[in-house]
Amino acid sequence: MSRQGDARRERLSRARLYLVTDARSAQGDLDTFLDSVLTAGVDIVQLREKEAEAGDLLRWCPTFRAAADRHGALFIVNDRPDVAVAAGADGVHVGQNDLPPAMARAAVGDDLILGLSTHSAAEYDASPSEADYLCVGPVHATPTKPGRPATGLGIVRHASACERDGAETRPWFAIGGIDTETILEVVEAGATRVAVVRAITESPIPASSVSDLIEALQGRPVS
Numbered sequence: 001m002s003r004q005g006d007a008r009r010e011r012l013s014r015a016r017l018y019l020v021t022d023a024r025s026a027q028g029d030l031d032t033f034l035d036s037v038l039t040a041g042v043d044i045v046q047l048r049e050k051e052a053e054a055g056d057l058l059r060w061c062p063t064f065r066a067a068a069d070r071h072g073a074l075f076i077v078n079d080r081p082d083v084a085v086a087a088g089a090d091g092v093h094v095g096q097n098d099l100p101p102a103m104a105r106a107a108v109g110d111d112l113i114l115g116l117s118t119h120s121a122a123e124y125d126a127s128p129s130e131a132d133y134l135c136v137g138p139v140h141a142t143p144t145k146p147g148r149p150a151t152g153l154g155i156v157r158h159a160s161a162c163e164r165d166g167a168e169t170r171p172w173f174a175i176g177g178i179d180t181e182t183i184l185e186v187v188e189a190g191a192t193r194v195a196v197v198r199a200i201t202e203s204p205i206p207a208s209s210v211s212d213l214i215e216a217l218q219g220r221p222v223s
Helices: 003-014 030-040 054-071 081-087 101-108 121-125 154-165 183-188 206-217
Strands: 017-021 044-047 074-078 091-094 113-118 133-136 172-175 194-196
Touching: 003 074, 003 113, 017 172, 017 206, 030 044, 030 054, 030 206, 044 054, 054 074, 054 081, 074 081, 074 113, 081 091, 081 101, 091 101, 101 113, 121 154, 133 154, 154 172, 183 206, 194 206
Parallel strands: 017 044, 017 194, 044 074, 074 091, 091 113, 113 133, 133 172, 172 194
Antiparallel strands: none
């Protein structure tokens, strides 16, 4: 692993707030939006456009890459290891039904970060070593994951217990319907990191929402 890979994982270990967003084509404000939320404290930004083709993703990626560089953040691509490599992203995130983590790791090499979604305690416990971080949820039902039932807080408590007992040392992020009204219960269940979508992307004042989410997390140190 190179120094760049080490630096990425060190930044990952310090990350608390992870934003998943589309390319904001409807709003037409991608560059200013990213600058606003990254300035406010988002640590990781993921480009998620489930229906987009590679060419479209590659058109949007430079804006994400440049914004992340300006603010010392990590840039992750959803689902597409090939696009992550071609775009010079910091990593790729895959789900349970996407390319298996071992294959995704082979595709991106050792220097890129690999994230994996988990939806139950069993999936969390069985997560392969190729993944550098895990997402757990969706804690609440969310339209960004249609058809995926809510897990509730049980998986958050499970991940927290595994971390506390030393059974799992990788960073993990609670995800799914987390916003400024629901984050406190997630933190009380043991989460020190969260990944959000609509809490920021649909906020009338995204930077303010970022600040509120970070404030809610500040009561618990990053493990």
